Amino acid sequence: MPHVRSIWNGAISFGLVSIPIKLVNATESHSISFRQIHTEDGGRIRYRKFCEAEDKEVSGAEIGKGYEDADGSIIPITDEDLAHLPLPTARTIEIVAFVPADRIDPLQMDAAYYLAAGGAAAAKPYTLLREALKRSNKVAIAKFALRGKERLGMLRVVGEAIAMHGLLWPDEVRAPEGVAPDTDVTVNDKELDLADALMDTLGEIDLTELHDEYREALEEVVAAKAAGEAPPETPEPAKGGKVLDLMAALENSVKAARESRGEGAGAEQKAEAEVTRLPARKTSRSTPKQTDGKKSTSTAKKTAAKKTTASARKSTSKSTQGTKKTASAKKTASSGTAKKTTAKKTTPRKRSA
Numbered sequence: 001m002p003h004v005r006s007i008w009n010g011a012i013s014f015g016l017v018s019i020p021i022k023l024v025n026a027t028e029s030h031s032i033s034f035r036q037i038h039t040e041d042g043g044r045i046r047y048r049k050f051c052e053a054e055d056k057e058v059s060g061a062e063i064g065k066g067y068e069d070a071d072g073s074i075i076p077i078t079d080e081d082l083a084h085l086p087l088p089t090a091r092t093i094e095i096v097a098f099v100p101a102d103r104i105d106p107l108q109m110d111a112a113y114y115l116a117a118g119g120a121a122a123a124k125p126y127t128l129l130r131e132a133l134k135r136s137n138k139v140a141i142a143k144f145a146l147r148g149k150e151r152l153g154m155l156r157v158v159g160e161a162i163a164m165h166g167l168l169w170p171d172e173v174r175a176p177e178g179v180a181p182d183t184d185v186t187v188n189d190k191e192l193d194l195a196d197a198l199m200d201t202l203g204e205i206d207l208t209e210l211h212d213e214y215r216e217a218l219e220e221v222v223a224a225k226a227a228g229e230a231p232p233e234t235p236e237p238a239k240g241g242k243v244l245d246l247m248a249a250l251e252n253s254v255k256a257a258r259e260s261r262g263e264g265a266g267a268e269q270k271a272e273a274e275v276t277r278l279p280a281r282k283t284s285r286s287t288p289k290q291t292d293g294k295k296s297t298s299t300a301k302k303t304a305a306k307k308t309t310a311s312a313r314k315s316t317s318k319s320t321q322g323t324k325k326t327a328s329a330k331k332t333a334s335s336g337t338a339k340k341t342t343a344k345k346t347t348p349r350k351r352s353a
Contacts, residue, residue, distance in 0.1 A: 008146055009118065010091040012129065012155075019125040020118030021093070023146075026163055027112055032218050085145065093144040093153065093164070101139045104154055107173050110166035115155070126162070133157050141167075194250035201257040 006022035036045040048057050066074040093115075117126040133140065133156065140155035142164070152167040221231045 013092045013094045020122040022116040024114045026114045093142045095140045095142045097141045098138045108167045113164045115162045
């Protein structure tokens, strides 16, 4: 990789396949660093290294490594000693297994590196391992030695490159004992509904849009001081009190989140309506009210009465038409008889009403 210095050279051991690689830092720090100064005159404060035996300052070239034994004695350890450690991982990233990515606990994640192919001869096996990882949807678990100790690593594909995350050993991750609240707390459905509404309102975000606001503010202070100007004033922090009503805090959070996204009052009213409706859906109504039953019975009776009346009307209409036809054919029935017959036929309608 151009313009990037490798911090370790070795090879990936993939069964009987060996892939020469260079280890490159995958991350970089943009934090602002400070120097220690003498506050009275601004002079630099520097640390000097002295040898206790000779009581004199020594240079970096004269400084080596040593292990302090239990009795306080120092055992010198040279770079040559470390280079000949009886470990296969001294200059090799030894792949020991392939597992699904979700098997790795994020708590184990440590520093991240890119593995660059070490020369043209490494291109073919490097590509083979990369494509094998892509097709399997798995990550490789490996052992390697770096900075004086053996480490655990996870290899995965990033774009067209292979990245390696240093992993802590499982016994280096503490169990979360004594961290969670030790008192019994009950969260009801309404509170969960409001929390869900807040999560939905906040939604997702493109991580590339996030930036270090602290560093930017610090740069403004440094620029102002360099120009002989007063540093910008610190904005007043929002006054926060003790949250006594969790429900009110959640509702206000939903409103604030919608306002921050530029959603108008209509959206706020909609949010309030949604928040109000959520618990209603969970209200138990297994036993219907008595008034509902009466209304249903009354409605059924009215419907039946309408049907009976309509049937009676149809029957009366048919009987009347039959009477008129009979009277016209025989021409013997008097008009009085016809009226009595009509009256008798319409009697059922009065009963139905």
